[in-house]
Amino acid sequence: MTNSDPQEWSNRGVDLFLNLLPGEHSRGLRVRIEDGLRDAIRGGRLVRGTRLPPTRALARDLGVARRTVVEAYSQLAAEGWIAGRRGSGTVVAFGATPPIDAGSIRERQRVRWRFDLRPGRPDPSSFPRQEWLRAVRQALTNAPDEAFGVGDPAGELALRAELAAYLNRARGLTIGASDLLISTGFTQGLGLVARALATIDRRRRITIEEPSMPHHRDVIREAGHELALVRVDRGGADVEQLEQAGEAAAVVVTPNRQHPTGVALSSGRRARLLEWARATGAYVVEDDYDGEFRYEGRPIGPLQGLDPRHVVYAGTASKTLAPGIRLGWLAMPEPLRAALTREKELADWHTSALEQLAFAELLRSGMYDRHIRKMRLRYRRRRDALLHAIVDADLGVEVMGTAAGLNLLILLPDAETEDRVLAATRAAGVGAAA
Amino acid sequence: MTNSDPQEWSNRGVDLFLNLLPGEHSRGLRVRIEDGLRDAIRGGRLVRGTRLPPTRALARDLGVARRTVVEAYSQLAAEGWIAGRRGSGTVVAFGATPPIDAGSIRERQRVRWRFDLRPGRPDPSSFPRQEWLRAVRQALTNAPDEAFGVGDPAGELALRAELAAYLNRARGLTIGASDLLISTGFTQGLGLVARALATIDRRRRITIEEPSMPHHRDVIREAGHELALVRVDRGGADVEQLEQAGEAAAVVVTPNRQHPTGVALSSGRRARLLEWARATGAYVVEDDYDGEFRYEGRPIGPLQGLDPRHVVYAGTASKTLAPGIRLGWLAMPEPLRAALTREKELADWHTSALEQLAFAELLRSGMYDRHIRKMRLRYRRRRDALLHAIVDADLGVEVMGTAAGLNLLILLPDAETEDRVLAATRAAGVGAAA
Numbered sequence: 089m090t091n092s093d094p095q096e097w098s099n100r101g102v103d104l105f106l107n108l109l110p111g112e113h114s115r116g117l118r119v120r121i122e123d124g125l126r127d128a129i130r131g132g133r134l135v136r137g138t139r140l141p142p143t144r145a146l147a148r149d150l151g152v153a154r155r156t157v158v159e160a161y162s163q164l165a166a167e168g169w170i171a172g173r174r175g176s177g178t179v180v181a182f183g184a185t186p187p188i189d190a191g192s193i194r195e196r197q198r199v200r201w202r203f204d205l206r207p208g209r210p211d212p213s214s215f216p217r218q219e220w221l222r223a224v225r226q227a228l229t230n231a232p233d234e235a236f237g238v239g240d241p242a243g244e245l246a247l248r249a250e251l252a253a254y255l256n257r258a259r260g261l262t263i264g265a266s267d268l269l270i271s272t273g274f275t276q277g278l279g280l281v282a283r284a285l286a287t288i289d290r291r292r293r294i295t296i297e298e299p300s301m302p303h304h305r306d307v308i309r310e311a312g313h314e315l316a317l318v319r320v321d322r323g324g325a326d327v328e329q330l331e332q333a334g335e336a337a338a339v340v341v342t343p344n345r346q347h348p349t350g351v352a353l354s355s356g357r358r359a360r361l362l363e364w365a366r367a368t369g370a371y372v373v374e375d376d377y378d379g380e381f382r383y384e385g386r387p388i389g390p391l392q393g394l395d396p397r398h399v400v401y402a403g404t405a406s407k408t409l410a411p412g413i414r415l416g417w418l419a420m421p422e423p424l425r426a427a428l429t430r431e432k433e434l435a436d437w438h439t440s441a442l443e444q445l446a447f448a449e450l451l452r453s454g455m456y457d458r459h460i461r462k463m464r465l466r467y468r469r470r471r472d473a474l475l476h477a478i479v480d481a482d483l484g485v486e487v488m489g490t491a492a493g494l495n496l497l498i499l500l501p502d503a504e505t506e507d508r509v510l511a512a513t514r515a516a517g518v519g520a521a522a
Numbered sequence: 523m524t525n526s527d528p529q530e531w532s533n534r535g536v537d538l539f540l541n542l543l544p545g546e547h548s549r550g551l552r553v554r555i556e557d558g559l560r561d562a563i564r565g566g567r568l569v570r571g572t573r574l575p576p577t578r579a580l581a582r583d584l585g586v587a588r589r590t591v592v593e594a595y596s597q598l599a600a601e602g603w604i605a606g607r608r609g610s611g612t613v614v615a616f617g618a619t620p621p622i623d624a625g626s627i628r629e630r631q632r633v634r635w636r637f638d639l640r641p642g643r644p645d646p647s648s649f650p651r652q653e654w655l656r657a658v659r660q661a662l663t664n665a666p667d668e669a670f671g672v673g674d675p676a677g678e679l680a681l682r683a684e685l686a687a688y689l690n691r692a693r694g695l696t697i698g699a700s701d702l703l704i705s706t707g708f709t710q711g712l713g714l715v716a717r718a719l720a721t722i723d724r725r726r727r728i729t730i731e732e733p734s735m736p737h738h739r740d741v742i743r744e745a746g747h748e749l750a751l752v753r754v755d756r757g758g759a760d761v762e763q764l765e766q767a768g769e770a771a772a773v774v775v776t777p778n779r780q781h782p783t784g785v786a787l788s789s790g791r792r793a794r795l796l797e798w799a800r801a802t803g804a805y806v807v808e809d810d811y812d813g814e815f816r817y818e819g820r821p822i823g824p825l826q827g828l829d830p831r832h833v834v835y836a837g838t839a840s841k842t843l844a845p846g847i848r849l850g851w852l853a854m855p856e857p858l859r860a861a862l863t864r865e866k867e868l869a870d871w872h873t874s875a876l877e878q879l880a881f882a883e884l885l886r887s888g889m890y891d892r893h894i895r896k897m898r899l900r901y902r903r904r905r906d907a908l909l910h911a912i913v914d915a916d917l918g919v920e921v922m923g924t925a926a927g928l929n930l931l932i933l934l935p936d937a938e939t940e941d942r943v944l945a946a947t948r949a950a951g952v953g954a955a956a
Contacts, residue, residue: 102891105694107823133690212670217662224658228651236646236844256567260539276870310868389541410670412875434744436710441846457536
């Protein structure tokens with residue numbers, strides 16, 4: 089019975105959906121198979137080059153004699169619709185080449201900058217491909233079968249334990265594995281916080297820094313909150329404005345390096361911010377988006393360490409690894425844990441277990457530390473080169489936010505100058521933002 | 523200058539956050555380093571076994587003389603807080619062993635069934651680890667640098683093109699790459715549809731089958747919709763009830779195999795459902811959650827093919843590959859495209875590019891087809907064994923939904939019998955659901 093050898097059958101077959109027009113049983117099966125294939129090819133569903141199943145597999149799938157399928161294929165081949173190719177079986181020989189309208193996709197504007205200096209964009213060529221592959225292999229080798237089932241919404245325990253130890257050591261947090269929730273990045277994390285607060289807090293307002301990323305504001309609004317703004321000056325967010333901004337369920341800040349100005353929140357304001365949170369029962373969302381990249385001066389400790397019950401600490405692998413790998417994390421205050429985990433479950437059950445386990449392996453092996461230190465050096469050299477060029481050019485401009493991070497802010501005298509500078513950078517193939 | 527050789531530096535270092543108490547400059551640097559390390563170890567932030575950076579790397583990071591760090595390490599070693607280990611550098615030698623409270627995580631109930639027959643649970647041991655690793659390697663080798671940057675919210679073009687061709691050929695859809703949005707699974711996809719409709723349709727009601735998954739109902743409610751229900755009988759969802767259920771922006775159905783009853787939507791009701799959608803300007807969400815697993819009879823064509831402008835087709839890799847890999851897709855009617863893509867952007871920018879590219883490779887190479895055919899055969903054998911056992915036992919029960927899919931429904935005479943049967947299966951180590 090070689091015909092029904094399941095191995096052979098499963099290794100050679102491709103799936104094909106055929107509309108055999110049920111109800112018209114009077115017509116011969118062979119004719120109906122021919123019509124079904126012809127319609128699918130003519131309608132563009134099966135495009136030129138599509139591999140068809142071997143006659144034996146299709147006959148089995150349709151529950152007909154193999155001879156019926158062989159005859160149908162012969163007829164279609166004679167008509168030029170399909171063709172047998174030695175070695176690669178039978179393929180569709182007629183019709184449009186590209187799958188219907190792949191070409192009509194408006195590709196996202198992917199300008200190729202010679203140097204991409206747009207804020208918050210890590211160098212995508214720096215993604216550690218070899219190390220990631222090694223980590224995926226390790227994860228696939230070691231993962232128990234259960235890892236491929238429906239997992240814990242808060243994340244894989246193996247990753248949460250490694251990540252907690254890393255964040256405690258390298259970023260100065262004081263958390264355990266159970267405090268962490270693994271998200272698909274800061275965007276999702278912020279949405280989870282905003283929606284969780286909407287379920288447990290009647291205050292429907294969240295305060296955010298001005299300036300800050302428009303995308304983050306949209307995420308907050310999407311969750312049903314009103315936005316309030318606090319101005320940023322050279323000491324970071326003006327915490328005194330918080331009281332005037334009215335009641336809020338939370339404030340979103342970038343205390344370690346304000347985005348995009350690059351200033352750090354002053355120590356006096358740090359204390360005052362936490363006082364405000366305790367007094368009003370609100371939460372501080374600490375967006376530590378690129379705290380790994382500090383080039384000079386002393387690293388600044390996270391707010392989370394000062395008051396774990398009122399601070400949601402949010403980190404991401406978007407800057408350290410790549411935005412294309414969607415991994416982020418929240419260190420959750422105990423009172424928010426249940427609500428945040430529930431929101432994650434409603435958002436997408438949990439983050440891909442395999443990517444979580446690969447990231448855990450990267451942390452465990454020390455490869456993540458090594459990669460960050462390598463990138464920190466590389467980015468520092470780039471910053472130095474840029475600063476020297478600006479000084480050499482004697483432009484008389486002020487540059488902010490140079491001690492750390494992936495962007496710097498150049499203060500220009502007026503809007504006209506800004507337009508001229510942006511035009512010049514664009515012409516030179518350098519990506520920059522106003 | 524071997525001291526500053528960046529390669530050596532970056533390869534040996536681990537990052538360490540030290541709180542040096544700014545402002546107390548009167549105390550010696552050495553004492554402040556000692557105090558910072560002692561506090562971190564005593565407070566549980568640095569647990570026993572944590573590797574410390576080499577003196578040279580830490581001195582460089584802190585901007586102090588190496589000698590200062592060497593002396594601080596010596597003092598702490600003398601006090602027993604840290605210890606030098608030949609080959610592995612300096613490690614923390616004192617304090618709690620497990621990272622703070624990893625043990626306190628309430629692990630999700632992971633009962634190990636001898637046979638897990640709970641509905642909709644694919645066999646997690648069947649995940650094609652080798653094939654997936656090969657696909658990841660291929661994706662990592664071929665991906666352009668841009669793939670690691672911020673990507674298209676609708677998904678990687680390479681995957682959308684492969685997937686469109688696959689769905690057209692194997693599932694009977696008629697779509698192009700630009701019709702597809704890649705999500706992190708059906709849960710996210712349903713949430714995107716519900717939220718997109720909430721932004722463009724004033725009707726805040728979505729209809730769903732009764733019975734259906736409670737989780738899906740929660741996702742719809744979370745997006746701000748009221749729920750309406752349509753009863754399911756032997757012809758599938760009772761479409762006539764749709765008119766009585768009141769105005770709705772959409773109806774969510776499982777027409778190819780109703781979950782959990784396993785019945786298919788009758789052809790008369792299919793036509794009527796689409797008529798209702800056209801007449802009211804509502805959308806049909808077609809949840810094709812396990813359409814790949816049909817064991818007998820003719821495959822049923824998707825509703826999407828009958829009316830692409832009014833049907834959102836939703837598929838998932840959760841049943842074919844594993845729930846642990848979070849990948850799903852929506853075939854979007856043209857009028858919903860912009861709103862759905864925007865919702866994805868607000869949810870998490872886009873799905874992990876690397877997993878998308880690996881899945882594209884699985885499709886391109888034919889490995890996905892082969893895996894599905896192998897699993898179809900395996901599940902069919904299991905179904906046969908179960909059906910034979912039920913018939914042999916002569917229980918006088920009726921079994922529904924046997925032609926396809928990953929579950930079957932056994933109708934028991936009364937609630938008492940059901941309780942007895944569930945107790946018996948549990949005792950035998952067989953997972954089942956009421």
